[in-house]
Amino acid sequence: KESITMFSLVIYVPSTHADKMREALASSKAGAVGNYDSCSFTGAGTGRFRPLANSSPAIGSLNKLEEVDEVRIETVVQKQFLAEAVKAAKKAHPYEEPAIHITEIIDYKLYLGNDDCTSTSSALSRFGPISVVLEGLDGVGKSTVAEKLAAVLNAEHMMTPPAIMRTGREWFVKQDNHMRKAYYMVGNFIAGSEMQQCVEKQQRSVVLDRYFASTIAYIVGKKDTHLPLPAKEDPVFAWPDELYRPSCMIVLVLPEADRVLRRQGRTAIEETPEEKLLREDPRITERINQCYEMLGCLRVDIEGSDGVDAVVNKIIAAIEGQLTKSA
Template structure:
């Protein structure tokens, strides 16, 4: 195991929850404060970054904070250290603590906030509430000398190309002859400078998601024996890897709205919830979205959900849901705290696989601003 630097940790984090998944315009995600160009042995995972969380990071010797809610949400007109926010930023910078924010990208990511909430509510047959991201498939066609075809196929498969449904290492080959002449300055693998050459080759074709294009091409160039391999890469009119915000699933057994509200309180560890709907109505299909779900009530209704679990529901939105016949349970915004354990567990796994020695600590500071009486 080796000590990691900040860049290595965030590179692993973004392999799971990349910035491109963010579904809010101008979402201020990524490195917000400090630098990643340093050794990191301890990371604090938190929902929010406030003064108490900063003190906790200092006390526990953390060099990096990974937060769900960005500490700088709007552009700064100035950086004054005589304001509460300015004092917080000053404290973090003086103690060389970097802050990285993963907001709506972590909401969308597989295994992120909304999957964690759906799992906490024990939902089965999970689906996306609303699609926000997809990738197109790409195809690589490359010409390889016969005796090197297997080596190149293996390298492409190892890089993730040729994965179709529940199958991997998928490829198609055709045989033919390649012709070329090496010019002055070349270093030909086959043939001589200035001589026309003909060689038996295989044309190997594989598909892969757009997001791993660079990884696939790097594997190809490393495995191919030619100085200048001939290959084509093009985009297919086939979508893959659909991802989105919120989740929809079914309960193991139907419950009344009142029973399910109590279940939500227990599972999400909140002191109270707000309800819209008739308490004795039976619910079976559930939509859930962490944080503010006001703009998704129609998506929840279209999904066929009997009840929508989300936070920060406004008065008129509640009336709209009532008119739609959609039950709502509002457990508050702070239920997104499930991300602390989820992120810490995932990052321990990723760093362990990469042989990086990093400790991930879940914040013990309660950042819920409301007191319930």
């Protein structure tokens, strides 16, 4: 087994030049995977741009907004061939300013001979673009893990509330329950739309930090704590028809002592009303985690000693298991 450095190379090109681009990439050794060559993925979409003064557009006119049928071509390339692949792509591209994205693939391993060429996320590649949501209480490490998981999967990393709503968050979290719920629900629908666009239109996987399950789990878990939780079939756990449903939802569960210790280490973070409630009534912690599972989240138990890579591997195994069952 030999460790190598691999990159994901993504190029947006007019559909009329797709074949020429794929041939140019293959000739520069991009798309060479084990005993295969010319490996790539192509997704269609619409490119949009406005040529400004001093530009020489291959398509369109100066100062006029243009829309072009384009394709997104994604391939992989070893580090030693990357410069040549980029040079070949620019030469084959009709635009003077081609859109090219390059991302390093983390922990890529090459297995020689008849073995498979794989990476940390290779088990999921057969499912195509997927959407993964990470849920869990504050302090379990969602944000750090989500960022690493997105890098491993070469996925878009998103968060809720979405960026367009984040400036008002500090004010909303101090309001009553109805205002907070409305704020988070609106954020869920915006994030859901963005996630769906990324997966279905851009053909790119997404890792989202928090979603609809968090909103409902906190509401139901905190309510009527002297009574048992509603049954899984209760309408309160029903998924809205209008809200995009991700491929897989994961809830990270950390031992409460470790979670509290992590929270206490965040000296710059003000205690939220929810965290204050959890501190005063520890029973609510397990109620919320149970609600996550009733909403369809796969529970992944982690330990305080687990490193980020170990947690990511647990998540990938859980995702693969669920997607395989539903395939």
